[in-house]
Amino acid sequence: MASEEHYGLTTFDEFLTYWGEQRPDGIALEDGERVTTYAEAERLTRQLIAYFHANNIGKGDMVAWLGRNSDRYFLMLYAAARMGAVIAPIGWRLAPPEIAYILSDTGAKLVVAEDAFLASAEEVAATLDPRPRVVRDDIAFAEVANMEPVDYAPPHENDPVLQLYTSGTTGNPKGAQLSNRNLFALRKPSLDEQVPWQIYGPDDCMLAVMPCAHIGGTGVAAIAAANGVRILVMPEFTPGGVLDAIVKGATHMFLVPAALQMVIQHPQASGTDFSNLRYLMYGAAPMPLELLKEAVRTMPQTGFLQVYGMTETCGTVTMLPPEDHVLEGNERMRSAGKAVPGVTIEVRGADNAEVPRGEIGEVCIHSPSNTAGYWNLPEATASTIDPDGWLHTGDAGIMDQDGYVYIQDRIKDMIISGGENVYPAEVENAIFGHPAVAEVAVIGIPSERWGEEVKACVVCKPGAELNAGDLIAYTRERIAPFKCPKSVDIIPEMPRNASGKILRRQLRDPYWEGRDRQVS
Structure with a gap:
C-alpha cells in the first residue's frame, strides 16, 4: 500500500x-510501563466508546x-x-474555584x-447540579x-470533539471548541508541498511533555496519531x-x-547525545535571541522550528524553518516565520x-x-472571528516583504509566563478582596x-x-500558583489617562526599557 494513502485522512477515527x-x-x-500498540489503541477506544455509552454520554456530551x-x-x-463526544482536559494546577467553573461550564x-x-474533583463535583460522576482513572480503565x-x-468532521479552555479578559476562561477538521486540515497542504518536518517515518517518536490542557500538549497527539508513530508520554515537564x-x-x-x-542548561545536557532529536x-x-543561539549550539544536529499560533487556531499557523536558524x-530568528501551507495571514489596521x-x-x-x-x-466568538472567517488574534505584528511575521506586542494585556496564558483581570479579581488593597494593576515584566x-x-x-509575601499567599488561595504575582510594587497612585483608565504601559515600560518586546 502506498505510503501516501493516509495523506487525505482527516479524522481520528480514520x-x-x-x-x-x-x-x-x-x-x-508509551507511558512508563504501559505500552499500547495501534491495534490495541483501535480496540481500546471502541471499548471506551462502550464505557461512555454506559455512562449516558452521546454525541456532543462532555467528558x-x-x-x-x-x-x-x-x-x-x-x-x-x-464517536463525537467532547473531551475537556482541565489544568491540574488550577485552584478548586477554577476547576468548578470549567466543570460547571461544560x-x-x-x-x-x-x-x-480525585479529592479535588469530588469536592468540586459535590457543589454542582447536576452532579457529574467522578471516577479514578485506573478504576475507569479497569471497567473499560x-x-x-x-x-x-x-x-461529522466539523463537530467539536475537544474543548480547551483559554483564559479570558473578563477573568473567566473560554472554551474553544475544536473539531477533527480543525486538528487535521492543515496536514495535507504541507504534505502536498513535501514540507520535510511534516514527513514521519515508522521509527519516529513524539514526546508529549507540555500540559495536555493546552494545545501544545494535546496537539502533538494529533500529529502522532495522524502519522502512526509512537507518543512517549511524560506526566509533567522536568528537564x-x-x-x-x-x-x-x-x-x-x-x-x-x-x-x-x-x-x-541542565547539568546532564553537556553529556547528552542529541542525535536522535530530529526536530524541536x-x-x-x-x-530571547541569545537563548535560541545557545540552543542551536547545544543541539547542532536538531532542526529548530519556531511556531506561532493559539488555542483557537489549533496551534501552529506560522513556522520559522530550520534553515533560518544559524x-x-x-x-529572521526574531520572527515567528511565515504562514504554513493552507493558512493565510494578514496584518490589519483598526x-x-x-x-x-x-x-x-x-x-x-x-x-x-x-x-x-x-x-x-x-x-466573544463574534468579537474574535469576523463574518468573513478571519480570526483576530489580539497580537500586534509586522509582516515583512517576504511574508515573515514579527510579533511586536499584545494588543490585549495577556501575559505569557512559561507558556501559560495569564490575564491581568483574572489576577486583579483575586487580589481585590484583600483588606489592605485599594487599587491594583497587574502587568508582565521580563523574566x-x-x-x-x-x-x-x-x-x-x-x-x-x-506585606508583599502576605498578598502573594492570599492570591495563591484563590487562583493557580502560576497566575499569582511573583512580586509586588506598592505605589502611591495609579497612572491614568484623562478618562480615568489605568495606563498599564506606563507601569510596564521601566521594566522593558532596552529590551526587544518580542513574542514568538
Whole structure:
C-alpha cells in the first residue's frame, strides 16, 4: 500500500482504523510501563466508546479529564473524537474555584481524575447540579477492559470533539471548541508541498511533555496519531526527563522557551547525545535571541522550528524553518516565520483592512484550523472571528516583504509566563478582596526563566500596610500558583489617562526599557 494513502485522512477515527490495520504492532502510546500498540489503541477506544455509552454520554456530551499527561487521557481523546463526544482536559494546577467553573461550564457528565486529583474533583463535583460522576482513572480503565467494543457512528468532521479552555479578559476562561477538521486540515497542504518536518517515518517518536490542557500538549497527539508513530508520554515537564526521553528515542517535541532553557542548561545536557532529536518545535512565549543561539549550539544536529499560533487556531499557523536558524543569529530568528501551507495571514489596521508591509497592525488568520467559536459565548466568538472567517488574534505584528511575521506586542494585556496564558483581570479579581488593597494593576515584566512573570502594582487603602509575601499567599488561595504575582510594587497612585483608565504601559515600560518586546 502506498505510503501516501493516509495523506487525505482527516479524522481520528480514520487514522486509528488505518494504522490499526497497517501498523498493528507499532507502538501508539508509551507511558512508563504501559505500552499500547495501534491495534490495541483501535480496540481500546471502541471499548471506551462502550464505557461512555454506559455512562449516558452521546454525541456532543462532555467528558472531563483532571490529571497530568497520561496515555489514558489520549485514549479518551481518541475515543471521544471517534464517536463525537467532547473531551475537556482541565489544568491540574488550577485552584478548586477554577476547576468548578470549567466543570460547571461544560456540564460534563463524567469526570475521570488521576488519584492525586480525585479529592479535588469530588469536592468540586459535590457543589454542582447536576452532579457529574467522578471516577479514578485506573478504576475507569479497569471497567473499560471488561467492555465489549461497540458499533458507533463517527461524527461529522466539523463537530467539536475537544474543548480547551483559554483564559479570558473578563477573568473567566473560554472554551474553544475544536473539531477533527480543525486538528487535521492543515496536514495535507504541507504534505502536498513535501514540507520535510511534516514527513514521519515508522521509527519516529513524539514526546508529549507540555500540559495536555493546552494545545501544545494535546496537539502533538494529533500529529502522532495522524502519522502512526509512537507518543512517549511524560506526566509533567522536568528537564532531566526530557533529556532522558531524547536518549530513549524521542525524535520530535514541542517545548516552550522556559522549558527549553531549563533543558539546555541542565547539568546532564553537556553529556547528552542529541542525535536522535530530529526536530524541536518551540513557541507560545517570548524567545530571547541569545537563548535560541545557545540552543542551536547545544543541539547542532536538531532542526529548530519556531511556531506561532493559539488555542483557537489549533496551534501552529506560522513556522520559522530550520534553515533560518544559524549559530550567529539573524534578524529572521526574531520572527515567528511565515504562514504554513493552507493558512493565510494578514496584518490589519483598526478599519479591518490590511496595512502595507512593514507597518504594525493586528495579526489576523484565515485557516481551516480556526475554531468555530467559544462554547456558549456568542459575543466573544463574534468579537474574535469576523463574518468573513478571519480570526483576530489580539497580537500586534509586522509582516515583512517576504511574508515573515514579527510579533511586536499584545494588543490585549495577556501575559505569557512559561507558556501559560495569564490575564491581568483574572489576577486583579483575586487580589481585590484583600483588606489592605485599594487599587491594583497587574502587568508582565521580563523574566530570564519564564520569559515574563506577573507583577502586581498596588495602591493601599489609607492607613493600611501591606506585606508583599502576605498578598502573594492570599492570591495563591484563590487562583493557580502560576497566575499569582511573583512580586509586588506598592505605589502611591495609579497612572491614568484623562478618562480615568489605568495606563498599564506606563507601569510596564521601566521594566522593558532596552529590551526587544518580542513574542514568538
